[in-house]
Structure formats: structure tokens, C-alpha cells
Amino acid sequence: MPLVGCTQKVPEPQKSCYFVQNKHEQRVSWKSNLPVKFRVHKDVPKEARESITQAAKEWNLISTKNVIQIVSWDAEGTPSKSYADRVPTIFWKKDWEVNKASEQARTIVVWSGNTLRDADIWINAKNFTFSYYGDEFGYMKVDLVSLVVHEMGHALGFAHTTSRESIMYPRLARGFDRRSVDHLKDLEAFSCEYGDSIVEPSVMLAAIEEHAETVVAAEVSVETPNEELNNPSSEEPTQEGLVESVNNASQSSQVVQ
Ligand SMILES: [Zn+2]
Numbered sequence: 001m002p003l004v005g006c007t008q009k010v011p012e013p014q015k016s017c018y019f020v021q022n023k024h025e026q027r028v029s030w031k032s033n034l035p036v037k038f039r040v041h042k043d044v045p046k047e048a049r050e051s052i053t054q055a056a057k058e059w060n061l062i063s064t065k066n067v068i069q070i071v072s073w074d075a076e077g078t079p080s081k082s083y084a085d086r087v088p089t090i091f092w093k094k095d096w097e098v099n100k101a102s103e104q105a106r107t108i109v110v111w112s113g114n115t116l117r118d119a120d121i122w123i124n125a126k127n128f129t130f131s132y133y134g135d136e137f138g139y140m141k142v143d144l145v146s147l148v149v150h151e152m153g154h155a156l157g158f159a160h161t162t163s164r165e166s167i168m169y170p171r172l173a174r175g176f177d178r179r180s181v182d183h184l185k186d187l188e189a190f191s192c193e194y195g196d197s198i199v200e201p202s203v204m205l206a207a208i209e210e211h212a213e214t215v216v217a218a219e220v221s222v223e224t225p226n227e228e229l230n231n232p233s234s235e236e237p238t239q240e241g242l243v244e245s246v247n248n249a250s251q252s253s254q255v256v257q
Contacts, residue, residue: 017192119155
């Protein structure tokens, strides 16, 4: 009778497609477990709710299935105890580390193997004020829809990109900067990992045109405070199973001086 050796199969590496990867270089995502069902903490102000709803809609627009779902607006709990409780939650934090005051938001994702298990979004309401969906852009305010779309991208498993047009570009300026899920790389990346869920190109194009109007309108009057120019980008260390993704306040290429 032949001896049977004990073999351990090492998972095959995958190309990143702009996703966070585990130690075996496999993309980390929710796989078939979409939608990500977010609860929104009760401290999130009522006037911010529509912005969060719109951010979820943007992700749902590019897919034939539900990508992000908001399941409640009265979640309890505290951010620091919410790691890995497997309940994705959006928090409105009025306290923030003093040495990280330039972070607009933070998303903490937790995975095992190559599958995401939790994603919490913290919005920095201590150091920033926000303009909400439907508002005129506000000088010194951060566009909340753009910010939450980006953080939801992290919650889906996306890492940062270097394309300024991408929703996953790590910088969002105050005052006029708007982002939406309409960049080809975002769509390709989503499709790469979540497969056949990408919508028909005609639907996608309609969505892109709609967003383009928003961007043009937002560029009419551009002024950004000079202090924005001096905020360096910072990278948070990442570790297996837990990554903190950081969004920094800083200038964009459209700054008028
Ligand atoms: Zn980010």
C-alpha cells in the first residue's frame, strides 16, 4: 500500500485588479455574499442620510445585483468595539486621534482567507464639515456623497489607485471636489472581482453622462484654501485580516490659486 503524503495546497496568486490582497496575493472581497448590508449608527445626522443612500445607489448602478444595501438607520454600538463583529456599520465620529486629524474617514475591513467578513466606515465629524446630497458645494466642506462612495469602495475590497479620476484615488479636496463610480478602471476592477455583475454598457454610459453634468456644475467656482496644499498623504500600515484605509484631506489637480 503506497504511503500518502500530507500535502498542503498553497492558494494561487491573482492579479490585484486594484483590490486588497491577502498574504497569498489573492484578492479579498465579499465573493458571492453581496450586498454588503450596512447599518448606519444613530449618531449620523438625519440630513446626512440621503448622501449615504446616494453613495450606495452609485455602487448599485454599475451592477445587475445589489452591491450595497442600507438596512437600518438606528444602529447602536461604539466604533472601537465594532471590529470584526460581522455587522458592517457606518459611524459618525465626533472624536478622532489628534495626530490623524487630516483623515476624512477610515474604513476598517476584516477578512478571513480571501473573503471579507466585516467592514466599518468611520466618518471624521470632528475635523471636517460636509456638504450633503443636493446642497450647493460649500467652501471648506467635504462632499459627503463622494467621500462615502470612496469608503464603500474600500468596504467592497478596493485598495487605492493612482488615477485621479478613479473613485479610489486617495485624495478628496474640500469645497468642490466630486467623485463618482464612473471611471473605466473602477468599472473594470469591479467586474474583475465580482464577475458578471457589471451592467450593460448603455446603462453605464447613461450613468456616466449624468455624473458628468454634476462635475461640470461643480467646477464653476473653484477656490480651495492654501492650507490644503500642505497636507501630505499618509499610508497606514496594513496587516493580515485587518486594514485601515485612510482618506486624506489635500489638494486636487484642479486647485485654483
Ligand atoms: Zn481611501
